[in-house]
Amino acid sequence: MMQNDLSVFNEYESEVRSYVRGFPTVFHQAKGYKLWDLDGKEYVDFFSGAGALNYGHNDENMKQKLLTYIQEDGVTHSLDMATKAKGEFIDAFQNIILKPRNMDYKIMFPGPTGANSVESALKLARKVTGRTNVVSFTNGFHGMTIGALSVTGNKFKRNGAGMPLSNTSTLPYDQFLKESNNSIEYIENFLDNGGSGLDKPAAFIVETVQGEGGLNAASSEWLRSIEKICRERDIKLILDDVQAGVGRTGTFFSFEPAGIKPDFVCLSKSIGGNGSPLAITLVAPEYDKFAPGEHNGTFRGNNFAFVTGTEALNYWKDDRLEKNVQEKSERITSFLDDMIKKHPEMKGVRKGRGFMQGIMSPIEDLADNIAGRCFEHGLIMETAGAEDEVFKLFPPITIDDEGLERGLSILQQAIEEVTAESNLVAK
Amino acid sequence: MMQNDLSVFNEYESEVRSYVRGFPTVFHQAKGYKLWDLDGKEYVDFFSGAGALNYGHNDENMKQKLLTYIQEDGVTHSLDMATKAKGEFIDAFQNIILKPRNMDYKIMFPGPTGANSVESALKLARKVTGRTNVVSFTNGFHGMTIGALSVTGNKFKRNGAGMPLSNTSTLPYDQFLKESNNSIEYIENFLDNGGSGLDKPAAFIVETVQGEGGLNAASSEWLRSIEKICRERDIKLILDDVQAGVGRTGTFFSFEPAGIKPDFVCLSKSIGGNGSPLAITLVAPEYDKFAPGEHNGTFRGNNFAFVTGTEALNYWKDDRLEKNVQEKSERITSFLDDMIKKHPEMKGVRKGRGFMQGIMSPIEDLADNIAGRCFEHGLIMETAGAEDEVFKLFPPITIDDEGLERGLSILQQAIEEVTAESNLVAK
Amino acid sequence: MMQNDLSVFNEYESEVRSYVRGFPTVFHQAKGYKLWDLDGKEYVDFFSGAGALNYGHNDENMKQKLLTYIQEDGVTHSLDMATKAKGEFIDAFQNIILKPRNMDYKIMFPGPTGANSVESALKLARKVTGRTNVVSFTNGFHGMTIGALSVTGNKFKRNGAGMPLSNTSTLPYDQFLKESNNSIEYIENFLDNGGSGLDKPAAFIVETVQGEGGLNAASSEWLRSIEKICRERDIKLILDDVQAGVGRTGTFFSFEPAGIKPDFVCLSKSIGGNGSPLAITLVAPEYDKFAPGEHNGTFRGNNFAFVTGTEALNYWKDDRLEKNVQEKSERITSFLDDMIKKHPEMKGVRKGRGFMQGIMSPIEDLADNIAGRCFEHGLIMETAGAEDEVFKLFPPITIDDEGLERGLSILQQAIEEVTAESNLVAK
């Protein structure tokens, strides 16, 4: 396949295919924040594989480690047997990530996807409590398998199940309720009122920033209140850090600024370093209660991802990457504020934090149109929210100033063009 | 990590870890049917990553293709955007696999695991029929996420869900009923009797050989009857070929000898060629009814697996591999029959077909003890069945005579030792 | 309303009305085995309110007791407060029924219907075991509320729920499996096989004779095997004696001949004596674990039914009624055998036992046509089975020879007419 031709996809791939519709070209090569299609056209990547490519494409150090590993016939696939590559990953994760943060968790390899991690945490929280209900939050997004989909708020996605999704209750996320600044009182009321119909949950599952749900960022105070609510009622706290974790918000775990200690932490996406499938579930030792093999899966031992994932952890040995993200986050924030001010016709609201920010607009199709215009001009960027009402800046966290400015510049141009041309109609 | 030391796993990994307990060593390198641990000890692999390594470890052609791809900074991770590597995989699958078999299916990339494929098929079958119940079979095994676990028969695994698993009904697999040769009459009776309590199912989900469930092989006649039952009642047929597919039974799809046409086919494990996470769901075009993005997932676009998976398909351009499997299957069969005859104290029954055969024994711990002894003597082999009552020969389908005989010889020694030493007690 | 006119029903009552369609007349008075409509036409009642009128209509002793009670302004409605009428009922039930049979049960008043009794037993069995699954049997019928409907086999009724019915599994009733004489081996296999997908049940719920399900009568041996299966596995046994109990099969409890001791017994229908709404749940003392008020209901204290129900228990102070039923059952049996022999074109099979016998015929509409013809000739009789394939003789158990013969004679005439006229076609 040497031609930039989508016909093989159009003809043979299922209708469910999605991103290829928004980015209709055949990509071939990628490095850092850049992608090239088969025509050689270069794209700036403000999408980062929906958070799976936080370190950019084909990081050179990871690449070299992986090439050596493959060259030497290192074990590729190992289920949950012990391998040198896996041992080194565990060791690095323990010593670079957990210990310096005074975190004490058992590491579970639940299968290679974020949904696997979510499913394992849900199962374990139910098992250790003997309760079946799990509280999730409005606009939460946790995956497409039935267990994970049951705690996902998006109705279009839920509808794909073809059957009722049960054993879950949705409560309002931070700022979902319009009349108050937070939803804590409402949540406590539902939990404690003996007539609320909310069966005592095994766990809460929560994201610190809802990446798919529209870049809703919970405040640290809200997160601490949620933790307190759980602690006081013996409810387990599952922190789904699949999209917001691994540095995207400026710290390795997105919940570090809030200072909370979840009982379960779900990690995936960028944990493998280069976008290779890998997920882990961190489990507080007292809840590490699955019997051997009670949860399993074929691809728990993806050694390529162990190799690149281990190399990636080196980014966290000092605070340079953290600082880079935090500094550039401010640049993104000020850029977005500026756009909102310059284009009041967008009726834009800035959303999110760190390297997961964007603008929500009530204008019909605006976010989609801007993302589409960006693509034409060589910038990959996606939308988020139940109605795709947010455009979402997700650059690699390793991006340099040049890359960031190049992307922002294209985005600015797209905003200007779309707002100028469109007959803007609020939804 | 240069020492063969399990302490990092024992200390930091979750108790749910399983295979590392049966094979307590740190593996490092692997090639074809061989594995080496950090002490340099060589093992023959009759396990094949539970079916994910049908082509053996680090096949040289795949390895070279992959090295080149990585060297050239080919796209690693792409969600469901179009990439050259993905396009070539689709093209090869279409032209090498589907077209020559006169099969007309849309290819869905549901996420990288077999469970993802199963979940996508279950969701779609329910969606297109508007029915919620799905019939699965005794000892069926389809995965650990809630949707897939709901159709899995193993009670120990089901118990891990921590909640009731619903919208499924289990019916007896071929030869599960003792008094009759097949279960077809029973199934028809339950479906058609207006008082059986079996709500009309959206689909049947079935394996041709139950790999995890104890190497139960359905007859072609039974499979055709199941297809007929479905057709006559407008019930969709989901064929889970995750473990038995990709050549393990001697044909690419395990259901080819039966001549049936499932509505959905689940493939994973060896579809990526070298054990890299990849899964596809084949969907009859008339049921390709997910809206764009209605089912999604981060790791649908694992390009390393596309590269190696495409290369692997070359094995199917002629019939050499098929013939190799079919011939060596006969050797395995006669070896197992021989063992059963020589060691009547095992009360062994040969199970399975092709390169997924083994011996079921009612003797307490016998299968486990034999597998343990094999490991000591340098052969990796696992057990199967709800009570681990079967030891299971799963050599790579590319194995040569020397490898096969070496493995069988170790197995023979293990059987002889265990049966000689043990105080055999039937369960 | 003095005219025999159905227009008020046709115009204002819901389409769900059913018996009025088969017996299209307006009834007014009734005594013993006789009913009269507004035209004064007399009918013999071989229907007995589907088992709620085992003692016939308006038994004179009950009537007098009730008239006095009402005349004296006895408490009519009392929830679960103590009343004289309730105390006397409990006392009589204890002394006339339980003690002489060496039965030790707590009496629960779960609401006035059989479904209330079933729901209370299901809830309690789940609560005391901490398990959610309940095993029911093919063609079992337990009621229309969601809990009771979940354990009912009839698909037409289940479909009325408008949602999936969960937490139940159906296993084959005695003689449902065609190839064997009983289903015990199959049931044990499903329970004990670790891969059967049958989650360990809280309870089995079973009828001794399936009145709605087609007059399937379980053998005493089968019932004892079911009890043994439950005992050996710590599964609770719920005996639904709503239709077969209170003397219909010749003993007060239908399970007396089998000699089993259920953990929960559901009674309703004729327990109130004259067809007034009343139900009780007998609970083995060790499982009497509902907290006060954890299950409740407005009509638990129907004192009219306590009064008539207490009077009805006097029938059980000696064995005259039992003997009457047992003797007349033989007459019914021989009559039905004779009909089957004389009319082989019915392809009839005799079903049931005691005063719940009938003939199953595979001939399209035969049972319905015979019941319809009986109605024309002055006999009320209904059909049963998922396809209404059985006509069902349900005379009052207090019927005398004259009444029985009169009914049988009408039935014989109907059979002769229908078999003579019809173009009989097997389904």
Added chain:
Amino acid sequence: MMQNDLSVFNEYESEVRSYVRGFPTVFHQAKGYKLWDLDGKEYVDFFSGAGALNYGHNDENMKQKLLTYIQEDGVTHSLDMATKAKGEFIDAFQNIILKPRNMDYKIMFPGPTGANSVESALKLARKVTGRTNVVSFTNGFHGMTIGALSVTGNKFKRNGAGMPLSNTSTLPYDQFLKESNNSIEYIENFLDNGGSGLDKPAAFIVETVQGEGGLNAASSEWLRSIEKICRERDIKLILDDVQAGVGRTGTFFSFEPAGIKPDFVCLSKSIGGNGSPLAITLVAPEYDKFAPGEHNGTFRGNNFAFVTGTEALNYWKDDRLEKNVQEKSERITSFLDDMIKKHPEMKGVRKGRGFMQGIMSPIEDLADNIAGRCFEHGLIMETAGAEDEVFKLFPPITIDDEGLERGLSILQQAIEEVTAESNLVAK
């Protein structure tokens, strides 16, 4: 049983018994608003069988009609066959209740309890919409069978199910949310936000005044908003008028002042006139879609209740009863306001409307203690709310001034005594 002795209840009745614990005496006779126990002690009844005795005990007209009916051997039990008594009930209900209110409903007889009516409406709403989710409200109470319990908010009761209750979502009732005057905005937000996780419901089920849930009275405006929400989204509206209906709030249907037109109305409790088990479901003709027999039940045809229920409808031929209730409601309101003012230590809040009013107090056990003291002084009154935090005045709606004042006077005395003696501690 001639002695006022509870031993038969204590010894033989299940522990689940409840009211007998609060009112520990054996009642025997009753008339109007009076009850007598076996010692001849007289009690004023401010309980009215939890709403089943709205017309008081043994109303003389109903009694005479019933005596005549029984004397003449009228049909007692008739399933859903046509009887004279049933026809007259339908006719009266149509002509006295529905027609004058311009209401067009089919009448369904779903079984004799409120829960039967609720279950039938839930099933039918799901069936006609093809959706499974039903929205209920905080502190709603609809019954103890699994379908009805699933829409009941009380956690203690829900826990009795022993299994997860699914296919329902709870939303905040009027004034449940503290920060705003009504919950309408919140509800609309949950329904319309594509990410709220609230699957589109088949129906809302709502009470106008939550009798068991703590006498929460929805405003007419709130009810109209709920109706509007349903209409605009094609959601069915089920009005559970089991407790608040049949005159308890001053109009026959409690929703008359709000002017709404529910799709389904559930009636029971006092619909039978004298506390005999009877329930009806009113179904908008376009949703009368059960097939004949798709929902059934043994005690749908309780003719005694038809006779007394028909007689009771005569109370609604003119507006005297309505006026009586409305006038005396004002007396109750002013009495309660006065008590709250005189006894600020109760921290009382008046709740409810019409003849279902009471006082909520946060003081630990206050409501229970007052009800207990009332009983000692000869007044029957119960508590309500998830924590029994409300005492609840439920006199017969036919009560005269003397009876009302006598009851209020006892209540006043009890309040004075309890507040004087108690060491009042807020919960």
